[in-house]
Amino acid sequence: SSKAWLRGTRIAFTPCHALSTQAAGPQTKDIEALKVNQGRLMETLHKTCSWGTGKRWGSGANDTGMSRLALSDTDKEARDWFVDTTSSLGCDLKVDAMGNIFAVRPGRREGPATFAGSHLDTQPSGGRYDGILGILAGIEMLRVLKDHQVETEFPVGVVNWTNEEGARFPISMVSSGVWAEDISLETAHNLREVGGGTATMRSELERIGYLGSIPASYKSTPMAAHFELHIEQGPLLEAEKQKIGVVHGVQAYRWFTVDVAGRDAHTGSTPLGNRADALLLAARLITHSHRLATKHSALASTGILTLTPGSTNTIPGHVSFTLDVRAPADSTVAAMEADLKRDFAALAAGKNILGLLDGATPSKPLDVSWRTDSVSPATQFHPDCIAAVRASAEAVTGDRKLVRDMTSGAGHDTVYASRHCPASMIFVPSKNGVSHNPEEYTSPEDCALGAQVLMQSVLRFDRMRASG
Amino acid sequence: SSKAWLRGTRIAFTPCHALSTQAAGPQTKDIEALKVNQGRLMETLHKTCSWGTGKRWGSGANDTGMSRLALSDTDKEARDWFVDTTSSLGCDLKVDAMGNIFAVRPGRREGPATFAGSHLDTQPSGGRYDGILGILAGIEMLRVLKDHQVETEFPVGVVNWTNEEGARFPISMVSSGVWAEDISLETAHNLREVGGGTATMRSELERIGYLGSIPASYKSTPMAAHFELHIEQGPLLEAEKQKIGVVHGVQAYRWFTVDVAGRDAHTGSTPLGNRADALLLAARLITHSHRLATKHSALASTGILTLTPGSTNTIPGHVSFTLDVRAPADSTVAAMEADLKRDFAALAAGKNILGLLDGATPSKPLDVSWRTDSVSPATQFHPDCIAAVRASAEAVTGDRKLVRDMTSGAGHDTVYASRHCPASMIFVPSKNGVSHNPEEYTSPEDCALGAQVLMQSVLRFDRMRASG
Ligand SMILES: NC(=O)NCCC(=O)O
Ligand SMILES: NC(=O)NCCC(=O)O
Numbered sequence: 001s002s003k004a005w006l007r008g009t010r011i012a013f014t015p016c017h018a019l020s021t022q023a024a025g026p027q028t029k030d031i032e033a034l035k036v037n038q039g040r041l042m043e044t045l046h047k048t049c050s051w052g053t054g055k056r057w058g059s060g061a062n063d064t065g066m067s068r069l070a071l072s073d074t075d076k077e078a079r080d081w082f083v084d085t086t087s088s089l090g091c092d093l094k095v096d097a098m099g100n101i102f103a104v105r106p107g108r109r110e111g112p113a114t115f116a117g118s119h120l121d122t123q124p125s126g127g128r129y130d131g132i133l134g135i136l137a138g139i140e141m142l143r144v145l146k147d148h149q150v151e152t153e154f155p156v157g158v159v160n161w162t163n164e165e166g167a168r169f170p171i172s173m174v175s176s177g178v179w180a181e182d183i184s185l186e187t188a189h190n191l192r193e194v195g196g197g198t199a200t201m202r203s204e205l206e207r208i209g210y211l212g213s214i215p216a217s218y219k220s221t222p223m224a225a226h227f228e229l230h231i232e233q234g235p236l237l238e239a240e241k242q243k244i245g246v247v248h249g250v251q252a253y254r255w256f257t258v259d260v261a262g263r264d265a266h267t268g269s270t271p272l273g274n275r276a277d278a279l280l281l282a283a284r285l286i287t288h289s290h291r292l293a294t295k296h297s298a299l300a301s302t303g304i305l306t307l308t309p310g311s312t313n314t315i316p317g318h319v320s321f322t323l324d325v326r327a328p329a330d331s332t333v334a335a336m337e338a339d340l341k342r343d344f345a346a347l348a349a350g351k352n353i354l355g356l357l358d359g360a361t362p363s364k365p366l367d368v369s370w371r372t373d374s375v376s377p378a379t380q381f382h383p384d385c386i387a388a389v390r391a392s393a394e395a396v397t398g399d400r401k402l403v404r405d406m407t408s409g410a411g412h413d414t415v416y417a418s419r420h421c422p423a424s425m426i427f428v429p430s431k432n433g434v435s436h437n438p439e440e441y442t443s444p445e446d447c448a449l450g451a452q453v454l455m456q457s458v459l460r461f462d463r464m465r466a467s468g
Numbered sequence: 469s470s471k472a473w474l475r476g477t478r479i480a481f482t483p484c485h486a487l488s489t490q491a492a493g494p495q496t497k498d499i500e501a502l503k504v505n506q507g508r509l510m511e512t513l514h515k516t517c518s519w520g521t522g523k524r525w526g527s528g529a530n531d532t533g534m535s536r537l538a539l540s541d542t543d544k545e546a547r548d549w550f551v552d553t554t555s556s557l558g559c560d561l562k563v564d565a566m567g568n569i570f571a572v573r574p575g576r577r578e579g580p581a582t583f584a585g586s587h588l589d590t591q592p593s594g595g596r597y598d599g600i601l602g603i604l605a606g607i608e609m610l611r612v613l614k615d616h617q618v619e620t621e622f623p624v625g626v627v628n629w630t631n632e633e634g635a636r637f638p639i640s641m642v643s644s645g646v647w648a649e650d651i652s653l654e655t656a657h658n659l660r661e662v663g664g665g666t667a668t669m670r671s672e673l674e675r676i677g678y679l680g681s682i683p684a685s686y687k688s689t690p691m692a693a694h695f696e697l698h699i700e701q702g703p704l705l706e707a708e709k710q711k712i713g714v715v716h717g718v719q720a721y722r723w724f725t726v727d728v729a730g731r732d733a734h735t736g737s738t739p740l741g742n743r744a745d746a747l748l749l750a751a752r753l754i755t756h757s758h759r760l761a762t763k764h765s766a767l768a769s770t771g772i773l774t775l776t777p778g779s780t781n782t783i784p785g786h787v788s789f790t791l792d793v794r795a796p797a798d799s800t801v802a803a804m805e806a807d808l809k810r811d812f813a814a815l816a817a818g819k820n821i822l823g824l825l826d827g828a829t830p831s832k833p834l835d836v837s838w839r840t841d842s843v844s845p846a847t848q849f850h851p852d853c854i855a856a857v858r859a860s861a862e863a864v865t866g867d868r869k870l871v872r873d874m875t876s877g878a879g880h881d882t883v884y885a886s887r888h889c890p891a892s893m894i895f896v897p898s899k900n901g902v903s904h905n906p907e908e909y910t911s912p913e914d915c916a917l918g919a920q921v922l923m924q925s926v927l928r929f930d931r932m933r934a935s936g
Contacts, residue, residue: 123777123779123781123782124777124778124779124782125732125776125777125779125782125785126782165779165781166780166781167779167780167781167782170780172780172781194778194779194780195778232737233734233736233737233738234734234737234738234739235738235739235742251736253736255780263902263905264593264902264904264905264906265901265902265903265904265905266701266702266877266878266903266904267767267769267771267792267794267904268701268719268721268767268792268794268876268877268878268879269700269701269702269876269877269878269901269903270701270702270703270767270877270901270903271702271703271767272758272761272762272767274703274901277758277769279754279770279771279773280754280755280758280770282751283750283751283752283754283755283770284751284755286747286748286751287748287751287752287755287824290740290745290748290828290829291826291827291828293740293829294740294827294828294829295827299735299736299738299739299740301735301745301781301783302747302748302784303735303747303778303779303780303781303782303783303784304775304778304779304780305747305773305775307772307773308593309591309592309593309904310592310662310663310771310772311591311592311593311633311635311662311771311772311904312634312635312638312640312662312723312771312772312790312792312841313591313633313634313635313640313769313771313792313878313904314591314592314593314594314635314771314904314905315769315771315904316770316771317593317905322780324735324736324780324781326735326736354826354827355823355826356755358759358822358823359759359762359763359822360758360759360762361758361761361762373780408736408737409734409736409737409738410734410736410737410781411736433733433737433738433742434731434732434733435733435734435737435738436732436733436734436735436777436779436781436782436783437731437732437733437782437785438732
């Protein structure tokens with residue numbers, strides 16, 4: 001019975017080697033019969049959101065956002081829970097030098113595990129789904145496998161990656177980046193928290209007891225594959241009334257910090273023409289970055305802006321702001337970067353780019369300098385994993401029209417995982433397309449549907465691998 | 469001899485009543501013979517700058533700025549020094565409910581004192597002269613009077629006003645404003661420090677022991693006149709190679725806080741057209757405020773901007789910024805305010821004001837709201853005090869061409885003092901017109917020249933009053 005899981009009885013599970021010679025590829029009827037428990041998934045998810053609860057936005061019990069910055073005290077609590085829970089579900093645990101936690105459930109044979117992965121850290125003012133859903137769906141998978149005493153062909157695992165958001169330590173996906181050996185351990189360990197604090201990733205890993213002893217590297221912890229369930233964080237699935245996104249890849253992005261240096265001066269006694277107003281120039285640069293993004297069909301966004309000295313009657317002499325530039329193609333991001341650098345320098349020198357200085361008083365010259373904080377090239381996922389997700393999505397929804405092929409606008413740890421193993425992702429709808437916002441919301445039904453597709457994708461891949 | 473002060477000998481001082489019947493008005497030869505001690509003035513000034521030393525900008529001993537926010541620990545140290553020093557110079561001390569400190573040296577007769585006043589608080593990243601020079605010149609005056617055992621007709625005094633800058637508690641000249649009964653004690657006491665701290669003026673006055681027992685009011689502490697020596701903080705005297713500004717009044721200004729409310733969203737997965745980017749709108753508003761200022765020959769400046777949540781990959785849903793609007797005429801400031809409010813609302817609604825949205829992607833609507841933080845109308849000083857300053861400036865410089873009639877761009881406590889007694893000010897040149905900057909600089913010679921004019925103005929007024 002397809003309701004067998006409800007009664008906790010064991011579903012007959014056909015060992016793959018018995019089937020692997022069949023021409024039609026591995027059978028998946030038994031896999032398709034396994035069902036996640038929506039109530040348990042959502043209850044557990046909301047329970048873990050008591051560590052780092054954020055802003056209230058509605059009157060319901062779960063109508064609050066999350067504020068669980070990477071390696072904070074509340075992140076430690078969520079991690080401790082993850083370790084306890086996966087251990088009790090029969091997993092072996094490993095923590096690497098970036099605090100990435102790998103929970104692996106043994107299979108019939110030895111070999112690298114097929115992973116479901118995501119992250120437990122959140123934005124400073126984030127929601128209950130971004131990252132968290134992916135980890136909790138992985139744990140629900142482990143529970144279902146245990147409930148039904150399923151033996152997989154190879155090990156399967158769940159991985160919690162550190163500081164995916166890049167919100168506290170300003171490189172996103174930094175710890176999967178170290179695992180992929182695309183980012184050096186030294187760079188990552190020395191990353192300082194945003195906002196002028198003195199904590200580094202290394203000092204915080206030590207402080208909360210998650211500086212693991214094994215190297216953070218795909219060489220030490222190889223993966224057979226990496227699947228990630230995530231909320232879309234955009235408006236497309238909802239707009240098209242679709243349920244599952246089959247993610248083929250991730251757009252390119254680069255993060256910069258732009259410093260503007262002018263001169264502190266009195267707001268009341270300094271004529272407009274005598275000023276080198278760093279905030280006025282920064283305001284023009286931000287205004288212009290949006291026009292360039294429109295022109296290139298790209299995205300440009302500023303999320304952090306700080307200034308000194310910060311007094312009502314002092315013209316700021318110094319402003320620093322972040323610039324997050326994205327586009328589907330690497331070449332577009334590169335063209336944006338070139339245009340931005342050229343035009344920012346011209347605006348700093350007082351050139352009237354596209355009429356932006358019309359009606360303005362010419363100012364004293366200012367300096368603009370750039371730092372590249374991180375580069376994430378466009379990524380294409382693996383056809384085998386994409387096929388596993390599509391097959392699972394069609395099987396679970398029973399309707400191809402509910403399934404959409406997509407490219408992710410946001411970066412994910414699957415980007416770095418995909419450099420060293422086959423990988424793909426599953427998206428579920430985000431209400432109003434909103435994410436990085438306390439009001440981020442995905443319905444329990446959609447969360448469970450996504451978790452179901454995740455579990456099936458992992459098990460299909462495991463079966464495919466054994467039969468291959 | 470005019471060098472008598474150098475030798476510390478007593479200058480013959482003619483009692484005014486012996487002269488007051490002369491047709492030519494009071495004689496001032498004896499007053500003009502009194503000279504300030506430039507070395508002592510500057511040495512004392514720099515000594516007091518050890519309380520709250522700020523950023524270093526050069527290699528010289530005094531090449532550092534100041535950071536002595538009102539009612540901070542270092543402000544307390546400077547105040548304690550002020551109290552000790554003026555007491556030892558024979559003054560009676562009074563502290564009022566705003567922490568204003570009045571040091572009064574008795575004269576031949578009873579009556580309200582003629583004051584030299586200014587402030588010891590500084591900008592967070594300010595210089596060694598703004599406010600400080602005015603107080604130190606007042607103390608040098610007391611020293612000269614003591615050295616020469618001068619008896620004035622009426623009492624003369626030095627007043628240190630609290631939080632003139634408005635940098636920590638965001639109403640400038642707030643304590644002279646309470647003294648003038650233009651600002652209520654309650655409003656002032658409840659003023660909260662900028663930047664999200666919880667300290668109020670009252671709590672900080674209590675903490676540092678300067679919550680005085682007498683009412684802060686011109687009724688409790690009437691003044692015969694108020695003179696203030698200050699650095700110009702602008703470029704005019706230097707540009708014209710002039711030495712003394714005779715200040716006839718102060719331009720109008722208003723301070724606002726503008727709040728922009730949009731929606732937090734993901735920078736990577738939120739299409740430009742789906743955004744309500746509070747920082748992008750704030751950038752356009754700041755850009756536009758400068759265009760309106762240019763149009764009205766006014767000033768508009770933003771010195772503080774804060775945003776939430778503050779993450780590289782989250783579009784800020786909320787931005788708050790200050791707007792400091794100034795012009796010589798009240799009507800111009802009122803017209804600026806009307807234009808700003810109209811255009812900000814239009815830009816928030818997506819209207820393309822003067823082409824500012826050319827090339828931009830239309831956005832979701834945002835909210836803009838305004839709060840008026842303070843209003844300082846245009847001020848005209850008193851003809852008697854202006855005359856005393858001009859006569860002193862001409863006598864001290866010996867050259868009318870070195871003396872300039874001016875209007876102040878910055879507000880000063882003399883504005884509020886002038887509501888309840890005759891008042892005027894004396895400006896000395898600011899190097900490069902720079903103020904509210906660690907590099908603020910006025911030469912020792914110019915500081916002494918200004919102090920000399922201040923002392924003479926006070927003594928002339930005292931004499932004028934007795935003879936009047
Ligand atoms: N999914 C997600 O929010 N990742 C953070 C990295 C990014 O900004 O795209
Ligand atoms: N002189 C001075 O800087 N006063 C502060 C008030 C103002 O901003 O004008």
